[in-house]
Amino acid sequence: MKITLKILFVILLSAASVFPQQKKNTKHSMLNIDCKTCHACQYPTTDDPCLKSCPRLKMVTVYRSPDEAPAITVLNELENKYEPVVFPHRLHAQMSEISGGCITCHHYNTLGPVLPCKRCHSTERKREDVSKPDLMGAYHQQCLTCHRQWSHKTECVSCHKPKVKGKKLNIEQKILSYKQKKHPQIKEPTRIIFETEYKKGKIVTFYHNEHTKLFGLKCVNCHKEENCLRCHDVKNASNQNPAYYDTPVKIHLPKDQHHKICMKCHRENNCSFCHKNKVSETFDHGLRTGWKLNRFHKDLSCKQCHKHGNRFVKRPTACNSCHPDWKPGTFDHKITGLILDDNHSDIDCEDCHIDRDFSKKPTCNNCHDDKSFPKDKPGKED
Amino acid sequence: MAAQNRRDFLKTMGIIGVTAAGFSTSTTKAQEKFKLSEDRIGVLVDTTVCIGCRNCEWACKKVHDLPAGSLEEYNDRSVFENKRRPDEHALTVVNEFENPDNVLLPVDVKVQCMHCEEPACVSACIVNAYTKHPEGPVTWDSDKCIGCRYCMVACPWQIPAFEYDKAIQPNIMKCDFCYDRQQEGKLPACVEICPEEALIFGKRRDLIEIARQKIKREPDRYVDHILGENEVGGTSWLYLAGQNFSKLDFPKLGTDPAPGVTEKIQHGIFAYFIPPISLYALLGGIMWINRGKSKSKEV
Numbered sequence: 001m002k003i004t005l006k007i008l009f010v011i012l013l014s015a016a017s018v019f020p021q022q023k024k025n026t027k028h029s030m031l032n033i034d035c036k037t038c039h040a041c042q043y044p045t046t047d048d049p050c051l052k053s054c055p056r057l058k059m060v061t062v063y064r065s066p067d068e069a070p071a072i073t074v075l076n077e078l079e080n081k082y083e084p085v086v087f088p089h090r091l092h093a094q095m096s097e098i099s100g101g102c103i104t105c106h107h108y109n110t111l112g113p114v115l116p117c118k119r120c121h122s123t124e125r126k127r128e129d130v131s132k133p134d135l136m137g138a139y140h141q142q143c144l145t146c147h148r149q150w151s152h153k154t155e156c157v158s159c160h161k162p163k164v165k166g167k168k169l170n171i172e173q174k175i176l177s178y179k180q181k182k183h184p185q186i187k188e189p190t191r192i193i194f195e196t197e198y199k200k201g202k203i204v205t206f207y208h209n210e211h212t213k214l215f216g217l218k219c220v221n222c223h224k225e226e227n228c229l230r231c232h233d234v235k236n237a238s239n240q241n242p243a244y245y246d247t248p249v250k251i252h253l254p255k256d257q258h259h260k261i262c263m264k265c266h267r268e269n270n271c272s273f274c275h276k277n278k279v280s281e282t283f284d285h286g287l288r289t290g291w292k293l294n295r296f297h298k299d300l301s302c303k304q305c306h307k308h309g310n311r312f313v314k315r316p317t318a319c320n321s322c323h324p325d326w327k328p329g330t331f332d333h334k335i336t337g338l339i340l341d342d343n344h345s346d347i348d349c350e351d352c353h354i355d356r357d358f359s360k361k362p363t364c365n366n367c368h369d370d371k372s373f374p375k376d377k378p379g380k381e382d
Numbered sequence: 383m384a385a386q387n388r389r390d391f392l393k394t395m396g397i398i399g400v401t402a403a404g405f406s407t408s409t410t411k412a413q414e415k416f417k418l419s420e421d422r423i424g425v426l427v428d429t430t431v432c433i434g435c436r437n438c439e440w441a442c443k444k445v446h447d448l449p450a451g452s453l454e455e456y457n458d459r460s461v462f463e464n465k466r467r468p469d470e471h472a473l474t475v476v477n478e479f480e481n482p483d484n485v486l487l488p489v490d491v492k493v494q495c496m497h498c499e500e501p502a503c504v505s506a507c508i509v510n511a512y513t514k515h516p517e518g519p520v521t522w523d524s525d526k527c528i529g530c531r532y533c534m535v536a537c538p539w540q541i542p543a544f545e546y547d548k549a550i551q552p553n554i555m556k557c558d559f560c561y562d563r564q565q566e567g568k569l570p571a572c573v574e575i576c577p578e579e580a581l582i583f584g585k586r587r588d589l590i591e592i593a594r595q596k597i598k599r600e601p602d603r604y605v606d607h608i609l610g611e612n613e614v615g616g617t618s619w620l621y622l623a624g625q626n627f628s629k630l631d632f633p634k635l636g637t638d639p640a641p642g643v644t645e646k647i648q649h650g651i652f653a654y655f656i657p658p659i660s661l662y663a664l665l666g667g668i669m670w671i672n673r674g675k676s677k678s679k680e681v
Contacts, residue, residue, distance in 0.1 A: 126569050
């Protein structure tokens with residue numbers, strides 16, 4: 001048992017450290033960058049890339065998906081004193097998508113493979129070149145900058161479990177549980193009421209859920225440089241109290257920055273489109289455009305009708321402008337949920353639907369005096 | 383308070399001395415510059431990295447044979463409620479300050495002897511108990527010290543402490559940069575234990591270069607000031623911070639080396655004994671005049 005554990009451990013460790021080298025080379029040599037920006041020698045190889053120590057003032061990096069990251073990295077430099085630290089690498093990578101991405105930790109990464117911390121950060125504290133922290137400093141600087149802000153703890157044992165003599169390590173169990181761990185679904189605020197300094201309309205109501213649902217936006221589409229603390233601080237009111245967003249909040253960014261985000265889409269709207277004197281209601285297609293969405297259209301995403309990206313141009317309301325195959329004689333009324341009986345299936349559409357306006361309630365008056373819709377139905381419901 | 387009064391008293395005496403010196407001596411010179419190695423060492427303290435774990439405090443006490451207690455006791459963050467100074471029981475202390483940019487990320491600042499390039503304590507010491515080593519450290523020799531405490535007054539950073547509670551052979555206590563450990567090829571205890579490497583140990587000139595690079599790379603993170611680069615002629619310990627150093631309780635000091643001031647005062651007072659003699663002559667004169675006056679009133 002002990003041996004298998006050991007083997008498993010070694011495999012995991014080596015997997016974690018070998019991982020970056022296994023990836024496909026992105027042929028960065030073809031890019032228009034002087035090799036000497038990063039490499040010190042003339043013929044760098046995979047084994048010895050002879051990288052210069054962080055010479056790049058501007059970070060050169062390529063986008064890498066969090067799924068490329070190893071699920072777990074085991075940090076076991078202090079094996080004499082502490083149990084290994086199981087670091088859910090991929091989970092962090094996934095979360096980093098909305099807060100800076102891989103380069104948050106893999107700063108000064110090359111265009112080549114992702115380099116593990118050890119590649120640049122020496123394990124020696126007493127060393128010649130102290131321009132970058134040693135491995136212990138590097139790890140702690142990365143982890144604690146965020147973690148201490150929400151745990152408000154800095155003691156060693158908050159991350160490192162002291163090693164107890166004679167106690168068996170259940171590290172593989174920890175690895176398994178961490179592997180299955182997923183970031184919980186982020187609770188999305190319904191709306192945020194901003195209190196602005198614009199005198200003619202102080203209140204801007206931002207319906208968060210509407211924007212994500214209607215426009216099919218992912219978190220990363222808007223949230224790119226978020227601080228983990230936005231959610232992870234236990235002292236932060238907005239995490240604890242869902243009613244937090246029911247009261248107006250003062251704008252937290254400079255005015256221009258807020259505008260920049262909204263203006264990406266609301267370029268053609270005037271000030272009063274967003275700035276009101278009271279909290280505005282959710283978007284209602286009927287109220288805003290005069291064309292109420294019926295039960296079939298309600299569930300469609302905006303893009304299914306408004307196909308021009310995020311520009312919402314008014315669409316013609318005639319049915320066959322979207323449904324070109326709906327023609328008298330061929331239209332199967334069944335899809336509306338009402339199967340017409342024989343008497344009604346052959347009459348003209350406009351006999352019931354005045355002016356062929358199918359968004360309005362049909363009438364029975366054209367033929368009947370004593371019938372009305374929806375009390376009486378010209379057929380049976382599907 | 384007592385120390386402050388004493389300080390004020392000495393300052394006043396100093397001013398009198400300088401004035402006297404101004405009359406009598408222009409021949410006194412400040413001591414020749416200290417001999418310093420090109421490769422002298424230093425420590426760069428990045429206060430934006432320090433987490434206030436206080437492991438350095440523990441390690442320092444441990445290697446200096448001071449009562450240290452267990453490392454776990456140092457997890458107690460309630461000590462940050464008061465601002466502390468290094469004293470005879472702790473040669474280095476960490477203080478915590480509020481961060482105006484982020485309340486969750488307080489600023490922790492380690493305080494200890496700065497190991498000045500031209501140390502005022504060394505100049506002030508009248509029995510040569512202090513040594514400025516060419517490699518950087520400023521150390522103190524118990525065998526030579528007579529306990530005059532001039533060094534405490536002279537230090538612009540108010541660092542040397544005195545074992546007032548010891549009746550027999552009280553020591554001056556201050557950070558010695560772990561000079562003995564360094565001789566053995568070891569790092570200073572605080573640097574060695576720092577989990578964040580917020581204390582970077584290296585050649586002073588390299589550290590200044592590193593500090594400049596850090597400021598250049600992250601101008602939003604740091605104020606464009608390396609404390610100790612030029613203050614009082616430069617110090618071995620250098621500091622980086624995200625806010626003005628005066629907000630982190632550092633004294634505002636000019637770039638003139640402190641010994642220049644203290645030496646002028648001392649040399650002024652004692653040069654050929656002219657100022658004391660003239661002072662006594664002046665006082666005697668006043669007495670003599672007053673004596674005459676009171677006599678004439680009596681009559």
